[in-house]
Amino acid sequence: MDETNQYAAAANEETAEEELELEVSETANDAFPIEDNVQAHHSQIDRETYFTELFRLQHELVKLQDWIQQCRLKVVVIFEGRDSAGKGGVIKRITQRLNPRVCRVVALPAPNERERSQWYFQRYISHLPAAGEIVLFDRSWYNRAGVEHVMGFCTDEEYAEFFRTTPEFERMLVRSGIIVLKYWFSISDEEQEFRFNMRINDPLKQWKLSPMDIEARRRWEDYTKAKEVMLAKTHIAEAPWWVVEADDKRRARLNAIAHLLSQIPYGDVVRESPRLPERIRHEDYARQPVPDEMYVPERY
Template sequence: MSDLESLSAEERERVQMRREIIDDLDEEFELSLEDDAGGIGGLGAEERAFRRVYFRELVRLQGELIKLQDWVQATGHRVVVLFEGRDAAGKGGAIKRITQRLNPRTCRVAALPAPNDRERTQWYFQRYVAHLPAAGEIVLFDRSWYNRAGVERVMGFCTDDEYEEFFRSVPEFERMLASSGIQIIKFWFSITDDEQEARFRARMDDPLKQWKLSPMDLESRKRWEAYTLAKEVMLERSSIPEAPWWVVQGVDKKKARLNCISHLLSLVPYQPVSRPEVVLPPRIYHPDYERQPTPESMIVPELY
């Protein structure tokens, strides 16, 4: 007899629920292992203490994100969140923590590849419009139409005329979205030169992260100052009342995630939404039903 079988039904339910919660917390630890160069054992007392705060706050903020999601669904609100920043600035990690516990049908990520030959002949914003939210949806853009103000400008992928046209058009485009009822939130993740170099070197040495380093990322290291200038121009010329820029200090990844999520929550006027009580229906049994055995050839080998 297993340990669970010796417990009452109520006790078994409590144990199983506790295991589910622990499993979720274990997942959080797994997601954050990438941040610990020396592993868990290499952390000092202060770092371990903050780690406990981080996980506690992350779970609390993710609970608030679920409330926000429920409100967006109930009201038909539409939200677009743009994540911009230098390579390795922590955008992907923040997006991962935001979406981790949300319904992917309500909150989805748009990470568009470089435009193809046909898209290069379209209106610049056209391929992004297809990913905008419908009523009751949240869309997170992992890089956005601001590619033109950043990488395209620095790497010479657009002409001076196209660059200037972008800054003439983008305020009108975003005001048009805002007037149609789409809330636009724009985050720039800021890191230092030294921190980006450290993260790049960590990716070079880690086989699990090497895929994150593209030739374009490596080229960006040589053009740090050009990216800085492009970022300063972008923030100055495209921060408007309807869609202001918000700068996230990203040198400390965990603090950046918490600060980003907390600020995102503060910008959306969500309220708790009452849910109908969920009642589990009774299982229907049929005396003539007999479960058929699964063929051994279909069973996944149990290696663990």
């Protein structure tokens, strides 16, 4: 095997290893007992097909990233959905191979006292992309249409004002040259119950379940009504909603990434392949030894 193929093979192995680690961490508790008629968490796509398609799509994402940089596009992608719908898993797969200086994730905590006194959209504006950037919102200003409304964190007047303002706010973003894509990840009642039980029974995932998540589970129907109102009032031509069927995590990831790629026309960016220069060496240079006590113990 020549050197070029050797490097390519090593890179492919590293890529597969990274994704396998993520996959194993997310499926380790799939043996949790559930009702016989609830099998959605078992993917209809086998692992080999999933990996093959995921790596192909991630290669296309890198091409899209280069195109966005070259054409100085500004892209906002909003990910919304119920707790445990799989938004984070999709975002991980999108960003996994991309330059964090080009593609960044925004996941804002609950607003502080000062932010609550500001115009509602104000704290999101500073995170909008500049030319050549992609911003992925892991939850967004649509918190007001969901958790804030259902849990009573906003008034009825603030809720109504949100729906009056949001369509025009997003039209303003689009008129300013920002591409706005909005995805709702849809899971069934039974699948969410399964995923919540997985988290409860996995010490590595219990941190993902907050008291708010538990309460949201109890209020499933209230969230369903809020989602229906949100989609009806903010599905606009300039920034439509796209619904991702997410009971099958693998399919949801592939479908969401493929759709995202289809929404922004892009092409190949021709780049000159970098070449490593010869390293400069000096005869009077000698590498100094590191004291033994500074080394991390090799336990593995």
